Amino acid sequence: QLQLQESGSGLVKPSQTLSLTCAVSGGSISSGGYSWTWIRQPPGKGLEWTGNIYHSGTTYYNPSLKSRVTISVDRSKNQFSLKLSSVTAADTAVYYCARIRVVDDAFDIWGQGKMVTVSS
């Protein structure tokens, strides 16, 4: 059974870059038919899609994050990453990584989530 595990710094200073990694185990990130995504959830609020990356390397990002977000894949390490630059307190959230099935756009597997706080 494929599993996802987020890791990275849980505390980031304002104006710095948030960096998180999602390790994929029990399967290959290079398997066709899926894209890989990050979703975030501010405390007490709903889910927000940040972006995703396809097997081809094509990426799509939430326009609300403008040019601050980058998602990339490291196939040699079977993991993918999120970078969010110029963070503010509004970026404080639980960040989830997940897999999306291309055939029906379902977010079928989720990581447990990583709380990231932006504070000086």
Next chain:
Amino acid sequence: SSELTQDPAVSVALGQTVRITCQGDSLRDSYASWYQQKPGQAPVLVISNKDNRPSGIPDRFSGSSSGNAASLTITGAQAEDEADYYCNSRDSNDNHYVFGPGTRVTVL
């Protein structure tokens, strides 16, 4: 990018049926999926492709879709179904995904 709307909260008596709706233009030509989230836990896929249940999801969960709306129905709600439920779809115009704001289901 399009938006999805959901009722903020609904309540249902134990053993009764509750229907949660989601509306948005992206639902006209993209699949709706539904996610259950309990406090302190990651979301879990409960319905995909309008009405497909992943392995392990009870058959009291079902989905439907028509036009610009999708629905999740819990038939015979149980105490453990109390949670937040989110719909999701992809905007086929720009390939951006969007989540609805969520519906909190309370089982009385």
